[in-house]
Amino acid sequence: MPEGIIVKALSGYYYVRDDRGGPLVQCRARGIFKKRGESPLAGDRVTYEATENGEGTVNEILPRRSALIRPPVANADLAVLVFSVVHPDLNLQLLDKFLVHVEHAELDTVLVWTKNDRIPExxxxxxxxxxxxxAKRMYTSIxxxxxxxxxxxxxxxxDxxxxLAGHIAVFAGQSGVGKSTLLNSLVPGLTLQTGEISEKLGRGKHTTRHVELVSLPGGGLVADTPGFSQLDFTELGIDEIGYCFREFRELSAGCKFRGGCTHIHEPGCAVRQALDEGRVAQSRYDHYKLFMTEWKEKPRRY
Structure with missing residues (x-):
């Protein structure tokens, strides 16, 4: 039975790129997936079979290395967080929020900052x-x-x-930062719709409506994903937020209360000591405290 990878999931159809080459095969999923509460995702490796109408049926989802909920992508191993340096300005609070979620998903990360040419004289x-x-020095040091x-x-x-070569990468970031423009530059001939920035609101409209994996000339696949409408911490335990700050994770072994230190009020906290000594950035710590407060105030989902 042929195997391939789902490169697009849209309106109940799954578009499979066969390992042997050729055009994409438009497939439906077997009914058994719905009974199991499963759903194929873009990025899934699958087995499928052709049907009489020239389409196909997804028969089996092969074992996944990872599965993201927002955005719905399987087997991604690299997150590309795209933020502009101007129009809109570099938003470090939102960037740190994205990084917490990426660290929780255990993806490797590269930060791509766009619109460097738009900085005025x-x-x-x-x-x-x-x-x-x-900011570059700070995140590089982390x-x-x-x-x-x-x-x-x-x-x-x-660069x-x-x-991105050899990876299934997730493109994500604030609206209007140039994700689609960058993808259009990476893939000659690609004409993803780009959104205009609202001068009044200081942000762009979401231009991507579904997840689609785009093949890169140098190898690898990248998912141009819908913009995140919200990022909350309901899926994280309160102790996981600190773990998702890389520098805190390394320092926490030196805390007096190992495994239970919130890095806010406990004595003998190695993170706060590093903050006092300038080894932890004030902005990162401020954002951490903000996220912890948000977690405590957010209604839990059960």
């Missing part, structure tokens, strides 16, 4: 560039790879292309 631009460089790009000028696009 003069004192205002110099200040913006200094903020970007300082262990994240940061690529600063300009899709319009082609700067950094080859992103090389980083």
């Amino acid at each position: 003069g004192p205002e631009g110099a200040e913006a560039r200094a903020r970007v460089e300082e 262990g994240y790879e940061v690529l600063v790009t300009s899709a319009r000028e082609g700067v950094g696009v080859a 992103v292309q090389q980083r």
Whole structure:
């Protein structure tokens, strides 16, 4: 029975790219999946069989390495968090929120900062560039790879292309930061719709309506995903938020109350000591406390 990968899931149809090549096969899923409460996802490796009408039926979902709920993608192993440095400005609080969810999903991460060419000249631009460089130094010191790009000028696009080779990557980030523009630069001939920024609201409209895996010329697949309408912490335990801050995770072994330190009020906290000594960024710690408060105030889902 032929095998392939689902590259698009839309309105009950699953578009399978056969390992042997050829055009995509439009498939329906067997009814047994619904009875089991299962649903094929973009990124799933599957077995399928052709039907008389020239379409196909997905028969089996092969074992997954990972499965994300938001966005619904299987077997992703790399998260590409795309944020612009201007229009809209680099939002470190939202970036840290994304990073918590990516760390919880146990995905590798690369940070791609777009629109570097849009930074204005003069004192205002110099200040913006200094903020970007300082943020890059901070996240690099934590262990994240940061690529600063300009899709319009082609700067950094080859670096992103090389980083994505061999991976199933999830593209995610704030609306209006240029995710589709960057993908259009990565894949010649791709014409994903790009959204205009609302000057009044300072954000863009979501332009992606379903998950679709796009093949990259250098190898690998990337999912251009719908923008996240919300990011909350209802799926995380309160102790998991600190674990999802990489630098906190490494330091927490030195806390007096190992395994139970919230890094907020306990004595002998290694994280707060590192904060006092300048080894933890104030912005990261402030965002952590904010997320912990949000967790406590968010109604639990049972």
